[in-house]
Amino acid sequence: MKAAIIGVTGYGGGELIRILTDHPVFRIHSVHSSREGMPVTEEYPHLYTIFEDSLEKIDSDKIAAEADIVFLATPSGVSGRLAEAFSGKPIKVIDLSGDLRLNDPGEYESWYGHKAAGSNVLEKAVYGLSEWNRENIRKAEILSNPGCYPTATLLGLGPLADNGLLEPAGIIVDAKSGLSGAGKSLSKATSFTEMNENLKIYKVNEHQHIPEIQQQLARWDKHIRPITFSTHLIPVSRGIMATIYVQLKEEMDTESLVDLYKETYAGHHFVRIRPAGKYPAIKEVCGSNFCDIGMHADRRTGRLTIVSVIDNLMKGAAGQAVQNANLMFGLEENAGLNYVPVYP
Numbered sequence: 102m103k104a105a106i107i108g109v110t111g112y113g114g115g116e117l118i119r120i121l122t123d124h125p126v127f128r129i130h131s132v133h134s135s136r137e138g139m140p141v142t143e144e145y146p147h148l149y150t151i152f153e154d155s156l157e158k159i160d161s162d163k164i165a166a167e168a169d170i171v172f173l174a175t176p177s178g179v180s181g182r183l184a185e186a187f188s189g190k191p192i193k194v195i196d197l198s199g200d201l202r203l204n205d206p207g208e209y210e211s212w213y214g215h216k217a218a219g220s221n222v223l224e225k226a227v228y229g230l231s232e233w234n235r236e237n238i239r240k241a242e243i244l245s246n247p248g249c250y251p252t253a254t255l256l257g258l259g260p261l262a263d264n265g266l267l268e269p270a271g272i273i274v275d276a277k278s279g280l281s282g283a284g285k286s287l288s289k290a291t292s293f294t295e296m297n298e299n300l301k302i303y304k305v306n307e308h309q310h311i312p313e314i315q316q317q318l319a320r321w322d323k324h325i326r327p328i329t330f331s332t333h334l335i336p337v338s339r340g341i342m343a344t345i346y347v348q349l350k351e352e353m354d355t356e357s358l359v360d361l362y363k364e365t366y367a368g369h370h371f372v373r374i375r376p377a378g379k380y381p382a383i384k385e386v387c388g389s390n391f392c393d394i395g396m397h398a399d400r401r402t403g404r405l406t407i408v409s410v411i412d413n414l415m416k417g418a419a420g421q422a423v424q425n426a427n428l429m430f431g432l433e434e435n436a437g438l439n440y441v442p443v444y445p
């Protein structure tokens with residue numbers, strides 16, 4: 102199977118190269134960004150002798166005629182236009198950006214500040230939270246890969262929301278991300294001097310992933326009220342931790358909750374549930390496609406704390422994109438994704 106990658110010089114695109122150069126079925130056919138003609142190794146010297154192709158022009162007709170799937174690892178605003186260009190052509194599309202995730206174009210425009218993709222594309226786009234939408238993903242022609250924070254948050258809340266166990270008001274998500282989550286562009290906020298030995302909150306109550314999380318929670322349980330969602334930068338390259346606080350409709354102890362999560366994710370290779378009393382750290386998933394989840398029900402407050410960790414570039418972006426591509430082509434879900442986390 103031939104894969105094209107647009108936005109290959111970014112962090113998400115680079116991670117797609119890392120995965121696809123070692124994939125048993127997909128082979129990288131062409132790579133693209135706005136810098137036509139440049140060898141990929143100019144941007145990524147770590148790929149010397151491994152992948153040395155040059156960037157090609159973005160010609161949707163040519164790409165669709167030659168490749169079986171195209172990954173759009175481009176910024177929001179750019180991806181939507183590209184998805185429109187590929188729509189209706191004989192090629193499957195996976196978009197890593199937020200451009201196709203929200204059903205309501207008006208909501209997209211108010212949170213992202215760009216013009217939404219056309220309704221023909223939005224209506225076809227399937228939301229690719231792999232563990233929760235497998236059947237639709239298998240049939241998708243255009244797939245919208247979930248955001249990094251939403252992946253960690255939704256995998257952490259799914260078993261409760263889907264079973265109607267959540268008290269609908271008062272859900273709080275306190276999330277932290279490594280700096281690669283912001284992409285490779287230089288910015289003061291993510292520079293070494295700003296972030297070394299530091300921790301910062303940002304986009305308070307206005308993060309663009311809020312409506313995406315809310316939209317999926319409503320699919321599980323339409324009674325769920327608006328969540329509080331806080332995002333922080335931490336001085337690491339990769340990794341997201343979402344610490345989630347919820348109240349349940351009925352009291353459950355930690356052991357029963359762990360059993361519920363284990364049952365829900367049985368057969369889902371990439372979600373690992375920790376035993377009662379154990380909590381995952383981001384280092385324990387970095388470099389891999391795993392989402393690790395731990396939890397504790399606090400009898401004193403009546404609240405449940407859920408901790409969910411992923412590598413933002415893997416399960417939060419390129420890893421989940423390849424997991425979805427595997428499903429779309431009828432392959433084993435974990436084909437080419439059996440990475441052991443890089444530790445320490």
Ligand SMILES: NC(=O)C1=CN([C@@H]2O[C@H](COP(=O)(O)OP(=O)(O)OC[C@H]3O[C@@H](n4cnc5c(N)ncnc54)[C@H](OP(=O)(O)O)[C@@H]3O)[C@@H](O)[C@H]2O)C=CC1
Pocket residue numbers: 107108109110111112113114133134135136159173174175176177179180197198199247248249281282283284285286413414417418
């Ligand atoms: N980083 C992460 O952890 C996650 C990222 N995402 C999403 O994935 C997408 C890619 O993210 P990331 O890799 O971090 O971003 P980067 O900023 O690191 O890379 C963006 C890429 O898009 C290319 N690009 C930018 N504008 C254009 C254009 N007009 N035409 C063609 N190519 C263009 C850039 O190439 P060049 O500079 O060579 O033109 C570069 O290859 C984004 O939508 C992001 O929101 C989603 C989940 C997690």
Ligand SMILES: CC(=O)N[C@@H](CCC(=O)OP(=O)(O)O)C(=O)O
Pocket residue numbers: 177197198199200247248249278279280281282283284309310332334
């Ligand atoms: C650390 C950091 O800055 N993370 C980015 C994630 C951006 C992203 O992945 O954007 P979309 O999923 O919406 O396309 C942020 O918080 O905006």
